[in-house]
Amino acid sequence: xxxxxxxxxxxVAENQNFTKAAEKCFVTQPTLSMQIQKxxxxxxxxxxxxxxxxxxxxxxxxxxxxxxxNIVNESYRIQDxxxxxxxxxxxxxxxxxxxxxxxxLLPMFLKNFIKKHPKVKLKIEELSTEEIISKINDGHxxxxxxxxxLEEENIKERVLYFEPFVNYVPKNHRLHNHxxxxxxxxxxxxxxxxEDGHCFRDGVINLCKAFKNxxxxxxxxxxxxxxxxxxxxxxxxxxxLLPYLHTLDxxxxxxxxxxxxxxxxxxxxxxxxxxxxxxxMQIIEALQDVISGVIRGAIAFQNVKIISxxxx
Amino acid sequence: xxxxxxxxxxxVAENQNFTKAAEKCFVTQPTLSMQIQKxxxxxxxxxxxxxxxxxxxxxxxxxxxxxxxNIVNESYRIQDxxxxxxxxxxxxxxxxxxxxxxxxLLPMFLKNFIKKHPKVKLKIEELSTEEIISKINDGHxxxxxxxxxLEEENIKERVLYFEPFVNYVPKNHRLHNHxxxxxxxxxxxxxxxxEDGHCFRDGVINLCKAFKNxxxxxxxxxxxxxxxxxxxxxxxxxxxLLPYLHTLDxxxxxxxxxxxxxxxxxxxxxxxxxxxxxxxMQIIEALQDVISGVIRGAIAFQNVKIISxxxx
DNA sequence: AAAAAACTATCAATAAAATTTATGGCAACA
DNA sequence: TGTTGCCATAAATTTTATTGATAGTTTTTT
Numbered sequence: 001x002x003x004x005x006x007x008x009x010x011x012v013a014e015n016q017n018f019t020k021a022a023e024k025c026f027v028t029q030p031t032l033s034m035q036i037q038k039x040x041x042x043x044x045x046x047x048x049x050x051x052x053x054x055x056x057x058x059x060x061x062x063x064x065x066x067x068x069x070n071i072v073n074e075s076y077r078i079q080d081x082x083x084x085x086x087x088x089x090x091x092x093x094x095x096x097x098x099x100x101x102x103x104x105l106l107p108m109f110l111k112n113f114i115k116k117h118p119k120v121k122l123k124i125e126e127l128s129t130e131e132i133i134s135k136i137n138d139g140h141x142x143x144x145x146x147x148x149x150l151e152e153e154n155i156k157e158r159v160l161y162f163e164p165f166v167n168y169v170p171k172n173h174r175l176h177n178h179x180x181x182x183x184x185x186x187x188x189x190x191x192x193x194x195e196d197g198h199c200f201r202d203g204v205i206n207l208c209k210a211f212k213n214x215x216x217x218x219x220x221x222x223x224x225x226x227x228x229x230x231x232x233x234x235x236x237x238x239x240x241l242l243p244y245l246h247t248l249d250x251x252x253x254x255x256x257x258x259x260x261x262x263x264x265x266x267x268x269x270x271x272x273x274x275x276x277x278x279x280x281m282q283i284i285e286a287l288q289d290v291i292s293g294v295i296r297g298a299i300a301f302q303n304v305k306i307i308s309x310x311x312x
Numbered sequence: 313x314x315x316x317x318x319x320x321x322x323x324v325a326e327n328q329n330f331t332k333a334a335e336k337c338f339v340t341q342p343t344l345s346m347q348i349q350k351x352x353x354x355x356x357x358x359x360x361x362x363x364x365x366x367x368x369x370x371x372x373x374x375x376x377x378x379x380x381x382n383i384v385n386e387s388y389r390i391q392d393x394x395x396x397x398x399x400x401x402x403x404x405x406x407x408x409x410x411x412x413x414x415x416x417l418l419p420m421f422l423k424n425f426i427k428k429h430p431k432v433k434l435k436i437e438e439l440s441t442e443e444i445i446s447k448i449n450d451g452h453x454x455x456x457x458x459x460x461x462l463e464e465e466n467i468k469e470r471v472l473y474f475e476p477f478v479n480y481v482p483k484n485h486r487l488h489n490h491x492x493x494x495x496x497x498x499x500x501x502x503x504x505x506x507e508d509g510h511c512f513r514d515g516v517i518n519l520c521k522a523f524k525n526x527x528x529x530x531x532x533x534x535x536x537x538x539x540x541x542x543x544x545x546x547x548x549x550x551x552x553l554l555p556y557l558h559t560l561d562x563x564x565x566x567x568x569x570x571x572x573x574x575x576x577x578x579x580x581x582x583x584x585x586x587x588x589x590x591x592x593m594q595i596i597e598a599l600q601d602v603i604s605g606v607i608r609g610a611i612a613f614q615n616v617k618i619i620s621x622x623x624x
Numbered sequence: 625a626a627a628a629a630a631c632t633a634t635c636a637a638t639a640a641a642a643t644t645t646a647t648g649g650c651a652a653c654a
Numbered sequence: 655t656g657t658t659g660c661c662a663t664a665a666a667t668t669t670t671a672t673t674g675a676t677a678g679t680t681t682t683t684t
Contacts, residue, residue: 001387002314004671016630031672038670048630053680061396064390071386075313080381082355085372120640216363330661343643344664350641362661365652612644628680629660634675647664654656 003075005039006068008032009047013065014056014138035286039117039219055285071276073139080169090119093283096127096135100226101270102201104245105145108298113290121281129199129309134273143274143284145291147296147309150273156205157271158288160297162304164244164267165207167259170233175259182262183207192229192240199309200226200268207307209268230254244299315387318380320344321359325377326450328366349552383494385451396594402431405595408439408456410448412538413514413582415474416557417603420610425602431537432595441511441621448585452605454592454597459511459621464617468590469583470600473607474578474616476556479571481547487571494574495519504552505542512580513623516553519578519619544565553578556611576617 004087011021012032022029040047046060057065083091087242097106106124114122132144135153148157169183175185188208223229229240229252232258244267247258272291274284323333324344334341352359359373369377395403409418418436426434439447448467460469463601479493487497500520506513535541541552542562546569556579559570584603586596 001390002316004314006390017630019630027671028673029632030634030674035671037633043391043394045397053631056633062399065395067386067393069388071383071390074379074383074386076385078313078318078376078615079355081375081379082357084373085357085375329659331659340643340644341661342645342663349662352631365660367661625684627682627684629680631680632678634677636675639672641665641668643666643668644678645666646664649661651658651660653658 001042002040003072003256005035007072008035009039009065009068011056012036012048012071013061014054016056018055018157056280057152069139073279077277077279080279080281088119088283089117089286091280091283092121092123093280094123094125094141094145095287096125096132096141096146096148096210098129098132098144098199099126099224100194100198100230100246101145101147102126102241104134105250105270108245108294109287109291112294115219116290117283117286121288128197130197132273137275139275142280143176143272143287145270145272147203147268148271148273149308150310152273154276155273156278157273157274158284159269159271161270161299161304162267162301163206163299164265165241165261165271165299165307166244166247167261168230168233168242168254168257168311169239169259170236170246172236173239175239176257182263183266189236192223192238193231194226194230195224196278198224200243202311203268203307203309204236204270205311206309207241233257233292242303248298263303265301265303267301268305269306315353315384317347319384320347321351321377321380322384324348324360324485325369325373328368330367333584333599336597339531343617354416357530378540381451385591392591392593399594400431401429401598403435403590403592403595403596404433404435405455406435406437406452406614407599408437408442408444408453408458409471409513410456410458411439412506412510412555412558413459414438414459416555416560417558417582420557420606421599421622425492425599428602429598430593431596431620438508441485444585448587451587455584455586457582457584457603459515460542460585461581462585462622464585466588467585468586468588470538471581471583472600472603473582473611474579474618475582475611476577476613476616477516477553477573477619478541478559478568479551479557479573480545480554480566481551481571482548484548485551487551488569489572492574493571495578502550504535504544506538506541507536510536512555515580515619515621516621517552517623518621545569556613560610577613577615578619579613579616580621581618 008021008025012018015021018032019029022032024283025032036047045060046058047064049056125141127144129146129150131154132141132146133150133152134224135141135256136144145160146160150157167175169176169181175181178185186208188205191204191208193204197254223232226242226246234254272284272288316398320333320337324330324338324512327333327336330344334344337344345518357372358370360369360446361368365456372409415512437518441458441462444453444458445462445464447453457593462469479487481488481493485492496524498520500517503516503520505516524577535544538554538558545552546566584600
């Protein structure tokens with residue numbers, strides 16, 4: 001049994017297809033066929049059920065794949081140990097970021113980070129929280145920035161900052177004249193929300209529900225970007241909530257529509273999250289340092305109340 | 313990096329010598345030299361400091377060895393998964409047993425076990441508790457039978473039985489006329505003990521100390537086997553304590569010297585212990601079943617008080 | 625229903641890698 | 655100063671992995 005064989009098994013299990021898996025491994029399809037057969041012969045058990053289309057794992061196969069993933073990941077950690085020893089911070093690093101954090105946070109720290117750690121090849125993907133959790137678990141990304149707490153067993157979290165929610169209340173809205181807004185003033189029925197799958201949407205819903213016992217799911221309008229939410233709000237379609245960092249770069253006219261909450265200010269907790277195996281921890285810590293550094297100057301709220309990002 | 317390379321590293325680390333390690337791996341010495349060099353080149357770090365005689369691990373080397381042991385062990389578990397799936401109970405199994413359990417317990421279950429599980433190649437070693445702990449941790453034995461609880465972080469325990477302590481009081485001893493003996497009657501100064509390193513010795517010391525506050529370490533006589541203890545006792549050199557199973561096959565004259573304790577009967581807890589990774593768990597469970605089966609008929613004490621086997 | 629496409633297994637050839645035998649060098653030791 | 659123990663190196667050999675070509679299925683398309 002070799003690590004390579006186990007790696008091939010993982011590839012086929014993921015792609016449910018020898019040919020595609022072979023491409024991902026940069027070898028030819030017969031290589032996979034033969035090596036996996038060899039492993040199956042040695043263990044004297046079938047890992048894949050090749051009669052099913054697409055190919056499926058057998059019952060033992062599933063267990064073997066779990067263990068194989070374990071072994072392959074642990075083997076990566078040996079290079080990690082060496083890097084750590086040398087104080088080397090480099091190599092490829094895949095980072096996921098949720099959509100409502102991406103446009104504001106990324107420009108703030110990216111330049112700094114690549115300047116400070118030029119040997120790290122950052123590959124950044126915009127992903128939903130759900131996708132992030134799954135990709136951290138299967139090792140497709142090394143870490144992610146998301147709203148927390150997530151209560152995921154295999155995922156660790158390090159808080160980067162708390163980002164308050166800010167009300168965006170257009171001119172003719174009933175709340176426009178309130179200087180400060182209280183959570184109890186919110187009415188989810190005239191609140192513009194992001195479309196399903198965004199955890200910021202779930203955060204807002206949790207916030208509204210916290211004070212009104214509404215389970216009425218008939219929301220008026222939904223959008224995929226916060227930019228659009230602001231535009232729709234300007235059209236008089238309702239108020240909306242913005243994450244604080246988004247309020248920093250809107251124009252002056254629109255700034256007049258911003259209303260802060262009474263304290264304790266509802267806020268989301270934004271963390272860098274990663275698999276509990278702590279692979280590439282040096283880079284994760286480097287990211288944490290850089291981001292904490294740039295945020296320190298940007299957000300200065302004292303009394304915040306964290307809203308859960310989880311649905312229901 | 314291959315599992316084989318990691319295995320070679322482990323062998324050299326353990327033997328502190330390439331030549332010996334090569335023998336243990338059933339390859340020639342240049343194989344180890346070259347494969348380990350190759351790994352070191354790939355990682356671009358020295359694992360061994362070859363200037364030291366005998367050879368030593370570098371600082372990184374120690375960390376790498378730990379991780380390598382981890383990976384190699386996890387790789388064994390794949391065969392384990394397959395065996396478990398097939399309900400196959402077989403293969404080599406190394407079992408350690410402490411000296412004071414070995415001669416009484418082994419004859420009771422061995423025949424049964426090899427009859428019930430003929431495919432298991434049992435290799436049994438008599439080892440002290442200390443040796444057992446170290447050999448379980450480095451994977452040299454798969455499980456062991458020892459007095460518990462041990463409070464070892466990486467070792468799990470499954471209790472097999474509780475074995476009462478029985479007093480062996482020779483004719484002319486001050487306690488010989490007591491029908492039952494109370495723990496408070498014991499005096500460690502006229503108690504014959506096993507030599508250092510036996511956990512049964514530590515158990516007896518704990519028992520005596522529990523009622524007398526003696527820290528006087530001047531014990532009269534010490535021996536390596538319980539057989540000898542009985543003989544010495546017969547010579548009038550003091551009383552001694554025997555594990556219950558040892559009292560079953562002594563001769564009738566000597567049986568008259570046996571005195572049970574008042575309840576709660578002090579007893580040792582005897583368990584099968586194994587590494588927390590739970591490798592070869594099917595065999596461990598099979599052993600547990602067989603031993604529990606034979607013991608059920610042999611020991612029937614109700615009210616026991618467990619004495620710790622740990623020194624101090 | 626036939627043709628095309630998609631997919632895996634197999635085979636022989638080749639490339640790559642691990643292992644061995646033989647040997648050299650170096651340090652410890654007598 | 656020769657001997658021994660020990661690791662590294664080199665070349666030869668054996669073993670293993672990989673490839674390109676192709677055959678045999680099943681699925682999809684027309």
